[in-house]
Amino acid sequence: MAAPAALQAALGELLGDAQLIVETLPGTDLKLWLIDPRNMERAFNPEETRRILEEPPYWCFCWASGLVLARWLAERPEWVRGKRVLDFGAGSGVAAIAAAKAGALEVVACDLDPLALAACRANAELNGVQLSYSADFFSEADRFDLIIVADVLYDRANLPLLDQFLSRGQQALVADSRVRDFQHQQYQRIGLLDACTWPDLAEPAEFRLVSLYHASRDGVAGQPDNRE
Known part of the structure; x- marks a missing residue:
């Protein structure tokens, strides 16, 4: 099978x-x-290293937090079944695809990077699921049941996004291996799971532990809202 030409x-x-x-x-x-x-x-030369640092190809890896989120949804489809879901910072689209396979009514893969959205499209086709796509989270209406997020809190400057997720969705499910100790009154840690980035980057053991947090507008965190 030939790889997608643009990617x-x-x-x-x-x-x-x-x-x-x-x-x-x-x-x-x-x-x-x-x-x-x-x-x-192999070792990268200085020019390759510069290019990778300036424009990291996040979309061609499955990061540990995305893998954890995908497994979580596959094992617990009640979190997304029949619901409208947005995957924030979708990257490869792994969590969005898992949500679609678990029976979500609608899944929007959202990412600022056009290459990430192209990767989401290619990967959705590979898995036989249909996604919608968005390049601007803040242009989306407040209509989602669940916002899913993986590996976005690697920079503490992104922590204010925790409030923004609940501005577009009734609930949020956040997985992260870099920032695991944030304090937010609406978010409760519901799991600490082991996974590695794929392909394996031989990351330090601390980055193989992924925290999973849940938040709800109504303040009842820690379980899915199964209201129709």
Whole structure:
């Protein structure tokens, strides 16, 4: 199967020999177009390093928090079944795809990066699900039952987004491996789960532990709202 041309070209501009391949994520039945792990085995030259730092290709990895969120929804479809869901900072689209496969009524993959949205489209097709797409979270109406978020709190400057998630959705489900100790009266930690980024980047053990937080506008955190 040939990799999506636009995504392969974009990856090639960063790392000339890098290839996208289809990978089945560990512990799931989900498949994604991801960077070939063999491309991560060599040293990068200074120019490649500069390009990667300036425009990181987040969309060609499945980060640990996204994998945790995808597994969580697959094992607990009641969180999304029959609901309208928005995946904030969708990246590869792994959590959005998991929500769609778990029976969500509608799933919007939202990301500022056009390449991420292209990756979401390619990965949705690969998994046989239909998503909608958005490049601007703040242009979306307050109409979602659940906002799902993975690996967005890596910078504490992003913590104010925790309030914004509840401005567009009745509930929020946030997974993060970088910032695990934030204090917010509406968010309750409901899980601490182990996962690694795929392909495996050999990250420190501390980044393999993913905290999962839930918040609800009505203040009842820790369980899905199953009202129709």
